[in-house]
Amino acid sequence: MRSPEQTPEPEPVTRELDCVVVGGGAAGLSAAVNMARMRRSVLLVDERDRFRWQHMIHNYLGFPDGIPAAEIRRLGWRQAARYGAELLLGHVATATREGERFRLRIERLPEGGPRGSGPGPSIPRDAGIARLFGEVPQGGPMEVLARTVILATGVFGHFPEFPGRDDCVGRSLFWCIHCDGYESIDRVVGVVGHDEDAVQTAFDLLVFTSRVAIVAGRPEGFEVPASRLADLAANGIAAHPCAVAEYENRDGQMHALVLDDPGRTRIPIEQVYTVRRTRAANDLARQLGLELNPLGQIVVTSEQHTNVPGVYAAGDATCLHDHQISAAVHEGNQAACGANYHLYAPAQRAPGDDLDC
Ligand SMILES: Cc1cc2nc3c(=O)[nH]c(=O)nc-3n(C[C@H](O)[C@H](O)[C@H](O)COP(=O)(O)OP(=O)(O)OC[C@H]3O[C@@H](n4cnc5c(N)ncnc54)[C@H](O)[C@@H]3O)c2cc1C
Numbered sequence: 001m002r003s004p005e006q007t008p009e010p011e012p013v014t015r016e017l018d019c020v021v022v023g024g025g026a027a028g029l030s031a032a033v034n035m036a037r038m039r040r041s042v043l044l045v046d047e048r049d050r051f052r053w054q055h056m057i058h059n060y061l062g063f064p065d066g067i068p069a070a071e072i073r074r075l076g077w078r079q080a081a082r083y084g085a086e087l088l089l090g091h092v093a094t095a096t097r098e099g100e101r102f103r104l105r106i107e108r109l110p111e112g113g114p115r116g117s118g119p120g121p122s123i124p125r126d127a128g129i130a131r132l133f134g135e136v137p138q139g140g141p142m143e144v145l146a147r148t149v150i151l152a153t154g155v156f157g158h159f160p161e162f163p164g165r166d167d168c169v170g171r172s173l174f175w176c177i178h179c180d181g182y183e184s185i186d187r188v189v190g191v192v193g194h195d196e197d198a199v200q201t202a203f204d205l206l207v208f209t210s211r212v213a214i215v216a217g218r219p220e221g222f223e224v225p226a227s228r229l230a231d232l233a234a235n236g237i238a239a240h241p242c243a244v245a246e247y248e249n250r251d252g253q254m255h256a257l258v259l260d261d262p263g264r265t266r267i268p269i270e271q272v273y274t275v276r277r278t279r280a281a282n283d284l285a286r287q288l289g290l291e292l293n294p295l296g297q298i299v300v301t302s303e304q305h306t307n308v309p310g311v312y313a314a315g316d317a318t319c320l321h322d323h324q325i326s327a328a329v330h331e332g333n334q335a336a337c338g339a340n341y342h343l344y345a346p347a348q349r350a351p352g353d354d355l356d357c
Pocket of ligand 1: 022023024025026027028029045046047048053055056057058059060069090091092093152153154155158169170178179180281284314315316317323324325326328
């Protein structure tokens with residue numbers, strides 16, 4: 001008999017699938033739709049940890065009035081299910097190679113909020129599940145064997161932590177001028193970030209508004225040459241080399257940045273762009289021995305192959321494209337094409353075709 005302290009035995013493997021897709025954002029859903037339409041058995045597992053803010057997407061083709069990000073996701077789940085993809089809410093905790101297959105362990109989600117090191121929860125889990133997905137079963141704990149794996153696990157960490165933050169995301173708190181610069185026309189905007197990317201974002205914003213200031217967002221100040229600070233000044237962009245003491249906001253609207261300087265200077269603003277390095281969600285990629293670039297992003301070919309045959313990656317977790325929904329959808333589709341071809345018997349492939357490059 002086992003004592004309570006002992007680690008429980010893994011559940012017996014009950015399923016073997018053509019493909020497991022990890023992550024149910026734009027990339028994972030696109031992969032699942034296309035894999036299912038190629039008549040492959042596909043299971044998509046998503047812990048719904050991110051992509052939950054109530055922001056609008058204005059630059060995705062086909063939605064002239066914009067579409068809530070959550071709605072794209074809800075429609076994607078419906079589309080994948082329609083073609084027979086199985087969808088589970090769960091956390092894929094481990095992934096290991098086993099001969100030519102892959103063993104994945106799926107855990108149940110903790111009650112009461114998303115897991116992981118991403119930003120804190122904004123939607124109570126039950127309400128969120130009902131609102132976004134309808135009745136999607138929780139999966140796990142269980143183990144499955146997959147002939148191919150598509151990792152579409154996204155990234156962590158666009159935004160700083162502060163009270164009211166989640167209500168501001170997508171309304172008055174942004175990170176990407178390609179996504180939301182148009183919404184900044186003639187607004188008073190503050191950029192928070194200390195490096196060249198932040199400085200460049202401040203310059204990029206001048207296309208939309210002349211009222212831009214930049215705050216380093218850390219006590220050490222900026223990490224750019226003095227000449228860049230001079231460039232900012234020459235373009236009328238005030239630069240504050242200090243941390244932010246307070247992000248003043250109410251009901252989703254930013255009102256001011258209060259600086260962590262001796263006078264606690266208050267800079268009235270209407271919008272904030274935070275420029276922070278994101279971290280690719282690459283735990284499973286590491287477990288599978290995938291090549292990562294120095295930023296921790298999964299290295300893929302233009303057809304979404306990784307260095308491990310049978311494993312593909314798509315979306316924000318990869319190194320290829322700018323992190324946008326259109327890129328994630330494209331990469332998910334490409335990954336599905338690659339995974340589908342991987343499943344062909346050797347005699348079904350073009351002579352001399354190298355499967356995994
Ligand atoms: C606030 C905001 C505004 C944006 N605005 C725009 C815009 O206007 N236009 C635009 O094109 N793009 C926009 N983007 C970017 C766009 O949302 C991303 O590029 C896109 O969502 C990437 O899709 P993805 O599938 O790679 O990752 P995500 O959408 O992040 O999905 C990854 C999913 O994988 C899940 N996951 C990770 N690890 C595991 C695991 N181990 N087990 C189970 N599930 C796991 C996560 O919970 C998450 O649900 C915006 C992003 C944000 C945050």
